[in-house]
Amino acid sequence: MPSVSIVNVTSYTGLELLRLLSQHPQFVVTSVTGRSAVGKRLDEVFPQLSSLLAFNQAATPAVNPKLVIGEEPAQTDLAFVCLPHAAAAEMVAHLLKRGTRVVDLSADFRLYDVAVYEEWYKHVHPAPALIEDAVYGLCERYRERIRKSSLVANPGCHSSTAILGLLPAFAAGIINPDVIIDSKTGISGAGRSPSLKTHYAEVNEDMSAYSLEGHRHLAEIVQELIAGAKDGGHPLSAPPRITFIPHLAPMTRGILATCYADLKPDAQQRMPTTAEIRALYEEYYANEPFVHVVDQPPHTKWTYGSNHCFIYPVVDVRTQRLIVISCLDNLVKGASGQAVQNANLLYGYPETMGLSIVGVNP
Ligand SMILES: NC(=O)C1=CN([C@@H]2O[C@H](COP(=O)(O)OP(=O)(O)OC[C@H]3O[C@@H](n4cnc5c(N)ncnc54)[C@H](OP(=O)(O)O)[C@@H]3O)[C@@H](O)[C@H]2O)C=CC1
Numbered sequence: 001m002p003s004v005s006i007v008n009v010t011s012y013t014g015l016e017l018l019r020l021l022s023q024h025p026q027f028v029v030t031s032v033t034g035r036s037a038v039g040k041r042l043d044e045v046f047p048q049l050s051s052l053l054a055f056n057q058a059a060t061p062a063v064n065p066k067l068v069i070g071e072e073p074a075q076t077d078l079a080f081v082c083l084p085h086a087a088a089a090e091m092v093a094h095l096l097k098r099g100t101r102v103v104d105l106s107a108d109f110r111l112y113d114v115a116v117y118e119e120w121y122k123h124v125h126p127a128p129a130l131i132e133d134a135v136y137g138l139c140e141r142y143r144e145r146i147r148k149s150s151l152v153a154n155p156g157c158h159s160s161t162a163i164l165g166l167l168p169a170f171a172a173g174i175i176n177p178d179v180i181i182d183s184k185t186g187i188s189g190a191g192r193s194p195s196l197k198t199h200y201a202e203v204n205e206d207m208s209a210y211s212l213e214g215h216r217h218l219a220e221i222v223q224e225l226i227a228g229a230k231d232g233g234h235p236l237s238a239p240p241r242i243t244f245i246p247h248l249a250p251m252t253r254g255i256l257a258t259c260y261a262d263l264k265p266d267a268q269q270r271m272p273t274t275a276e277i278r279a280l281y282e283e284y285y286a287n288e289p290f291v292h293v294v295d296q297p298p299h300t301k302w303t304y305g306s307n308h309c310f311i312y313p314v315v316d317v318r319t320q321r322l323i324v325i326s327c328l329d330n331l332v333k334g335a336s337g338q339a340v341q342n343a344n345l346l347y348g349y350p351e352t353m354g355l356s357i358v359g360v361n362p
């Protein structure tokens with residue numbers, strides 16, 4: 001059974017990995033780190049984990065709540081890195097050097113062009129030589145490459161939502177590459193560190209837009225939609241024109257992106273119908289266990305705590321625009337669940353292993 005470390009278990013994504021891996025029949029978490037909790041047991045920091053003791057009958061349980069949090073990760077087969085960007089790249093370089101396979105939840109290896117990374121992240125990339133070895137960890141697109149990889153760059157949460165929502169339309173060339181993405185996110189997307197921006201009294205019953213000057217996830221979205229269009233046989237002649245505006249919504253988890261684009265007429269100057277587009281989307285995701293094309297606008301509550309993404313494409317007949325609503329849980333399909341899906345691919349396990357849970361609703 002592969003041994004696993006979680007680097008920075010004191011993060012929301014680290015904690016979510018513990019929850020998911022506690023149900024995984026193959027991986028065994030043997031090392032966890034977190035500067036603010038060094039020397040403490042997992043169940044001291046996260047008392048809810050003590051409930052696992054009643055179920056941990058195996059000699060090596062997947063998650064042992066008595067595991068002591070360290071400063072540095074011990075040698076393991078696989079590591080999930082849940083550090084902020086830049087710190088993550090340094091840790092990833094260290095782990096790869098000692099032969100550990102890595103799923104990095106940060107943004108450090110998601111962009112194939114280091115100049116684009118440095119433009120958006122405003123610092124010099126700490127390990128640019130590793131970028132070419134990394135695979136963008138959107139399993140629905142790159143599962144064959146992920147299987148052979150040692151470094152998976154787990155996608156961003158807004159990016160996953162928007163890319164999954166728009167890929168079929170870009171691959172089929174049915175829209176003008178001029179898109180507006182209006183993405184609403186739960187507060188946990190901002191992480192666990194205290195900040196006025198995420199203080200309860202500030203965000204409860206409040207909605208606001210942020211990063212209007214340009215959000216970092218735009219770079220990933222552009223990169224992947226260009227690739228999706230090309231691989232679908234409809235390469236773009238120029239970069240897509242995308243306006244992506246994230247909004248903070250008064251909920252703990254969840255992302256709901258509403259995407260708008262003008263439809264292109266077919267060779268007979270006829271516009272596609274909702275039924276045709278839904279059929280196209282259903283075909284694109286026909287064999288995907290975690291992506292579901294639905295016939296009504298999805299709710300973030302459908303995804304709460306699960307690795308599922310729900311997508312609703314519909315034509316606005318008055319304007320001949322395609323509207324696609326896509327939603328998922330930022331901490332699961334948008335982060336830790338997708339990371340486990342990637343780890344399953346790395347080890348040749350069924351992609352769904354340990355991820356069969358349905359969303360909590362209400
Ligand atoms: N939250 C989300 O929905 C998503 C997050 N991500 C990405 O996943 C990674 C983890 O995110 P998230 O779980 O939100 O993180 P959190 O903000 O919840 O955790 C941050 C923790 O990281 C530790 N930390 C901060 N700076 C450093 C540093 N320089 N070196 C080492 N440790 C540091 C601190 O813990 P301590 O002091 O205990 O070490 C801090 O509490 C990030 O790269 C994030 O961008 C990706 C997709 C979605």
Ligand SMILES: CC(=O)N[C@@H](CCC(=O)OP(=O)(O)O)C(=O)O
Nearest residue numbers: 105106107156157185187189190
């Ligand atoms: C609410 C909120 O602040 N969300 C974060 C999501 C960040 C994320 O997904 O992580 P990466 O930085 O790894 O891309 C944001 O919009 O920046």
